[in-house]
Amino acid sequence: MRILFVHQNTPGQYKHLVRRLASDPANQIAFIGKVQREMPRVATVTYKPNREPGTATHPYIHLFEGQVLHGQGAVRAGLALQQRGFSPEVICAHPGWGEALFLKDVFPDAKLLTYCEFFYRADGSDVGFDPERPVTLDTRCRIRAKNAALLTSLEAADWGMSPTEWQFRQHPEAFRSKISIIHDGVDTDLCRPDEDVVVTLPDGRVLTRRDEVVTYVARNLEPYRGFPTFMRAAEDILRRRPNARILVVGGDEVSYGTAPADAANWREKMLAEVSPDPDRIHFLGKVPYDRFLEIVRLSRAHVYLTYPFVLSWSLLEAMACGALVIGSATQPVQEVIEDGRNGLLADFFDSRSVADRVVEALDRACDDPDGVAALRSAARRTVVERFDLERICLPAQLRLIEDLRAGRKPGVTAEVPGLAAVG
Structure with missing residues (x-):
């Protein structure tokens, strides 16, 4: 041809x-x-x-x-x-x-x-x-x-x-x-869980699956992907979970929508509004693809929020890697995630709801590891069977x-x- x-x-x-x-x-x-x-x-x-x-x-x-x-x-x-x-x-x-x-x-x-x-x-x-x-x-x-x-x-x-x-x-x-x-x-042979994954942060700190890691990924940090809601939730999560660390992947440019009128980018704008513990939230910028896969494999709770808009590859790739996703209850996400079966859903605009679902996921990882394992397996199975x-x-x-x-x-x-x- x-x-x-x-x-x-x-x-x-x-x-x-x-x-x-x-x-x-x-x-x-x-x-x-x-x-x-x-x-x-x-x-x-x-x-x-x-x-x-x-x-x-x-x-x-x-x-x-x-x-x-x-x-x-x-x-x-x-x-x-x-x-x-x-x-x-x-x-x-x-x-x-x-x-x-x-x-x-x-x-x-x-x-x-x-x-x-x-x-x-x-x-x-x-x-x-x-x-x-x-x-x-x-x-x-x-x-x-x-x-x-x-x-x-x-x-x-x-x-x-x-x-x-x-x-x-x-x-x-x-x-x-x-x-x-x-x-x-989605290449599910490449995007797959790894319980032995190790991620080294820019400051030299080494994280494994034994650490309480929350992740957020977007091409760029902006409202279309729920970044303001996530940042408000992040402050709450770190206050309620003293051992948690948050890894944020994404650039400071604009993919969709507009830049903020009163700040250089949405990251700076939100850091002027909220104050998550700076020692436990790590902004990693844009990362190579293999690094992204390591980060979502490491995650105990992966947050994916979006307007009713184009569904990101990163959501399906994270699910294929066995991540427990806390997603927004918006139509593109609900086509893939059923609350309580292969992930958890929260109101896009409600930062307390997002924080509550993340804390729930972290609690369940300790109190009900078999139940969390079932959710993670169901997430991967969804991608294998449909994508x-x-x-x-x-x-x-x-x-x-x-x-x-x-x-x-x-x-x-x-x-x-x-x-x-x-x-």
């Missing part, structure tokens, strides 16, 4: 899929992105937009102008591939930055498979979730316009792939009949691509226990 992947942050969600397809000498694989990363047997072409969106552009379409510029960059990269004799049968593209807008115009005979990660709504998801940020008419108009590139890409696409049922349901009903629910996949990379997700993705290439209508879901067919 001849397959073109397109994602501005090479390889993005296509990491496992590209590697698998490129390992077969019968396939020809190319990748268009803004970031140059060498991958074995993959022809890579990078691009950059010619300019930034204009300062005078209407705020509603400022994002769309940027997406059009990215789309034009992807066109130029596609033409470069054409000149080298590459003509894809299937294109796998993430539409979020606009790169999928014009690909069918460059390669009209190719089947376009878009990665349907999210569709913005003024009700029922991230917008309007925080009561301190009410939805205005201006917000509604801005959100409607924000979907322009996603809608255009959906119309052009031959098929779509969405990682979870909740994310699938955010997309317009008119397009759901051509979107399959298939997760990117396993090699046995479920990659085979489903490969079938979908082959169906498109062969002109067959794909199925709408991966064959996952507990996930009914939709569409």
